[in-house]
Amino acid sequence: MSQEQGSPDVLIRVNSLSKSYGAIRAVDSISFEVRKGDVLAFLGPNGAGKTTAMKMITGFLEPDHGTVELCGHNVQEHPIQTRRNLGYLPENAPAYGDMTPRGFLEFIGEARGVADTPSAIDRVVEMTNLSEVMSQPIETLSKGFKRRVGLAQALIHDPAVLILDEPTDGLDPNQKAMVQDLLSSLSSDRCIVLSTHILDEAERIANRAVILSGGRILVDSTPTELMARAGQHNSVRVVFEDAVPSDILEAVQSEDWCSAASVDGTALLVEPVAGANVVNDLLNTINSFHARVADVQLTEGRLDDLFREITKGVAA
Amino acid sequence: MMGFDLTGWKAVFRREFKSYFASPLGYIFIVIFLLASGYLMVSRDFGRFLELRQASLDPLFDYFPWLFVVLVPAVAMRLWAEERKSGTVELLLTLPVTLAGTYVGKFLAGWSFLGLSIFLTWPAVLQVMRLGDPDWGAILCGYFGSLLAAGAFLAVGMLFSAASKNQVVAFILAVSASIVFLLLGLPETQETIGSYLGGFAEQIVQSLSMVDHFDVLKRGLLELRAVLFFVIFTLVWLVGGMLVLQRTKTA
Numbered sequence: 001m002s003q004e005q006g007s008p009d010v011l012i013r014v015n016s017l018s019k020s021y022g023a024i025r026a027v028d029s030i031s032f033e034v035r036k037g038d039v040l041a042f043l044g045p046n047g048a049g050k051t052t053a054m055k056m057i058t059g060f061l062e063p064d065h066g067t068v069e070l071c072g073h074n075v076q077e078h079p080i081q082t083r084r085n086l087g088y089l090p091e092n093a094p095a096y097g098d099m100t101p102r103g104f105l106e107f108i109g110e111a112r113g114v115a116d117t118p119s120a121i122d123r124v125v126e127m128t129n130l131s132e133v134m135s136q137p138i139e140t141l142s143k144g145f146k147r148r149v150g151l152a153q154a155l156i157h158d159p160a161v162l163i164l165d166e167p168t169d170g171l172d173p174n175q176k177a178m179v180q181d182l183l184s185s186l187s188s189d190r191c192i193v194l195s196t197h198i199l200d201e202a203e204r205i206a207n208r209a210v211i212l213s214g215g216r217i218l219v220d221s222t223p224t225e226l227m228a229r230a231g232q233h234n235s236v237r238v239v240f241e242d243a244v245p246s247d248i249l250e251a252v253q254s255e256d257w258c259s260a261a262s263v264d265g266t267a268l269l270v271e272p273v274a275g276a277n278v279v280n281d282l283l284n285t286i287n288s289f290h291a292r293v294a295d296v297q298l299t300e301g302r303l304d305d306l307f308r309e310i311t312k313g314v315a316a
Numbered sequence: 317m318m319g320f321d322l323t324g325w326k327a328v329f330r331r332e333f334k335s336y337f338a339s340p341l342g343y344i345f346i347v348i349f350l351l352a353s354g355y356l357m358v359s360r361d362f363g364r365f366l367e368l369r370q371a372s373l374d375p376l377f378d379y380f381p382w383l384f385v386v387l388v389p390a391v392a393m394r395l396w397a398e399e400r401k402s403g404t405v406e407l408l409l410t411l412p413v414t415l416a417g418t419y420v421g422k423f424l425a426g427w428s429f430l431g432l433s434i435f436l437t438w439p440a441v442l443q444v445m446r447l448g449d450p451d452w453g454a455i456l457c458g459y460f461g462s463l464l465a466a467g468a469f470l471a472v473g474m475l476f477s478a479a480s481k482n483q484v485v486a487f488i489l490a491v492s493a494s495i496v497f498l499l500l501g502l503p504e505t506q507e508t509i510g511s512y513l514g515g516f517a518e519q520i521v522q523s524l525s526m527v528d529h530f531d532v533l534k535r536g537l538l539e540l541r542a543v544l545f546f547v548i549f550t551l552v553w554l555v556g557g558m559l560v561l562q563r564t565k566t567a
Contacts, residue, residue: 058410061566080323083412090410094403096331098338111327111411137338153407 008072009036011161011191012057017066018215019052026052028215029066034191034208036160039183041206041223042195045311049215050195051091054165057193058088070161084112087159089167093150097139101130101149104138108153117156124152127182143170151179155186162186164194168201180205199307203227213311226306232299233275236282238268239295248289257281266294324413328421329428332395336429345390349433352383357440371448376440377458377534381527384469385498389490391430392473395422396561397483405565415565419558423467423474430466434459454536461533464546465526469494471553478561501527 012034019027027049034040042050055061057068059075059082068075070082095104102121109117125131128148133141138149147170154162167183168176176198183192184205196202202209203223211219211226219226227233244263252261252270257278260271272278279298286293336342356379357363363375399405408418444450473490480486499505500521510518522528526549529542 055406055566060406060410080321080412080414083410086410088407088410090403090406092403094407096335096404097402098335099331103334107327107331108411110330111324111413113412 010034011036011038011071012193013067013069014053014057015067015069017053017056017068018064019056019061020064025215027056027063030212030215030217031066032210032217032220034193036191037188038208039187039192039194039206040208040210041202042193042210042212043197043199043202043307044195044212048212048311050212051165052215053212054163054193054195055090058086058163059083084157085160087154087157087162089150089154089162089164091165092169093147095138095146095149095153097137099138100135101125101138101141101145101152102134104149105152105156109156112157114157120156120158124155127155128152129178144172144175147171148175148179151182160190162190162192162194164192166195166197168196168198176201211307211310218310227300228275229306232271232305234277235269235271235299236279237295237297237299238270238282238286238293239297240266240268241292241294242266244268245289245291248286248291251289252282252285255281255285320416321414322417322420324411324417325421325424328408328413328418329425332422332425333428336391336425341394342429345387345429346433346436349383349387350436352387353379353437354440356383365443369447371444371450373440373444373450373455373458374534376437377462377530380434380462381465381498381530384466385494386491388430388466388469389473389476389487389494391426392470392490393477393483393487395426395474396478397481397486400481400564400567401483409565415562416558419474419554419561423470423554426470426474427463427467430470431463434462434466451536453538454534457536457538458534460538461530461542461546464533464543464550465530468526468546468550468553471550471557472497475553475557475560478557478564481567497524497526501525 010033012032014030014032016029016031017027018025018029030049030053032040042053044050052061056063057070057075059068059079062076071085073082075082096107099107105121105124106117109120114120125134128151130145130148130152133145138146141149147167151164151167154164164183168179171179180201183194186192187205194206206223209219209221209223209226210217221229243266248268249261249263252258252268257273257276258270259273262269270278270282277298279296283293283296336345353376355362357376358365360367362379365375368375396405399408409415441450441455444455472493473486476489476493477483477486480489506518506521506525509521523545526546529545532539532542
């Protein structure tokens with residue numbers, strides 16, 4: 001009796017998932033699919049429902065309504081089977097503080113029935129750069145090492161599905177970059193769902209961005225597409241050698257590709273219509289004034305701005 | 317889905333048992349248990365082992381239930397409360413193990429630790445052998461009964477550990493509940509209940525009394541009724557604890 005449906009590449013299928021705590025709808029009927037190779041980033045303010053959604057995907061939390069399928073199996077009906085394919089880093093990377101990373105990973109390996117635990121440990125220790133702290137109690141480790149111990153346990157059985165709740169929270173910039181590179185390298189033959197506050201992180205490693213707020217999916221898109229939607233995307237800042245020629249502002253504002261333009265000292269700021277790239281059009285216009293340009297800067301859209309814009313209405 | 321699939325109990329058992337010795341807690345517990353049981357055994361106010369000069373371990377066994385009331389909750393309190401407080405419960409219950417398997421694994425780890433502590437009272441047996449020819453049946457039955465009683469108190473303590481994130485609260489609730497079950501064994505309690513509620517109530521109380529069943533085993537009578545009492549008592553509290561954990565794990 002096979003439960004496989006549709007594409008075998010679909011590793012996670014979430015179907016109108018809901019969960020309430022009392023009167024609060026923590027997760028409100030969300031649906032999406034994650035395919036092999038996907039890195040999906042959950043974005044959203046605190047309390048948006050990211051953690052609750054992830055807890056239900058792992059099967060730890062029972063949903064009020066809706067279903068979750070991992071690798072074709074319902075997580076509530078086949079908990080043991082689905083958990084074998086799952087690597088999970090819970091919020092704050094909990095671990096047994098009195099154990100050493102080695103003892104802890106041995107326990108996880110045994111509980112997961114990993115065939116060759118010692119070599120599996122060697123593999124994940126190298127991936128997460130843990131070798132120097134393997135014999136220290138976990139409670140004495142720095143936040144960065146603790147987080148990496150949590151990642152190592154999630155990877156020890158080489159799972160098809162990785163669920164990571166804020167994997168880079170509390171790491172310094174170098175460690176963040178290391179974890180982001182690691183996750184990028186892991187994504188080819190599995191799928192990863194992670195939550196983050198850091199929009200740059202989603203931009204760096206995710207190919208899908210889901211913005212949650214008030215338990216609902218507001219946006220399910222790619223980070224690139226989100227950036228295009230961001231208000232400031234492809235805005236151009238032209239710095240002149242002398243003052244901004246007096247008529248340029250009006251001339252630029254009258255062009256149909258310009259949505260807004262302003263002058264800031266010796267610089268001209270131009271926002272294009274619909275995030276289009278208007279550098280050439282703009283320079284043509286400027287050339288007709290024979291003004292000398294010192295510098296041209298193109299600004300990519302910032303997810304932060306879009307994020308604030310999208311979630312503002314919901315929070316109010 | 318709970319069921320009685322015990323997948324994963326072994327890994328949990330091994331980790332949990334080792335963890336008693338990863339911190340001073342395990343060693344402190346054993347030292348206190350041995351000092352306290354030794355003191356109660358030889359003290360003039362309690363066991364009077366030295367005065368009686370009998371080749372019997374009754375002076376030791378008599379006080380085990382009273383020691384268990386305080387000491388077993390100390391072993392039980394961390395089993396779930398700590399997992400829930402630190403968040404590791406989320407990790408543990410998303411491994412390919414069942415809730416029943418982890419619960420039983422933890423119970424067996426705590427029980428083995430208590431068994432080890434009880435076993436370490438063996439010098440008392442040597443002392444009894446020096447005094448005369450002991451009743452080996454009574455000694456073996458006494459140890460067996462002690463093990464069963466320790467398991468019963470552990471199952472009680474574990475339920476409260478599953479119910480509260482706070483270890484101190486879990487400890488106090490477990491001690492209170494354990495005392496109630498112990499007090500049911502006192503003749504005064506049984507008579508009082510009998511005089512208010514009649515002989516039938518007195519019999520029910522008697523049949524729920526740990527001390528009465530423990531005394532049967534201590535005397536060297538391997539009575540099925542006494543053994544079944546401990547087994548059923550323990551199982552009821554274990555299943556109850558699993559149901560509690562099912563509800564509290566996400567809270």
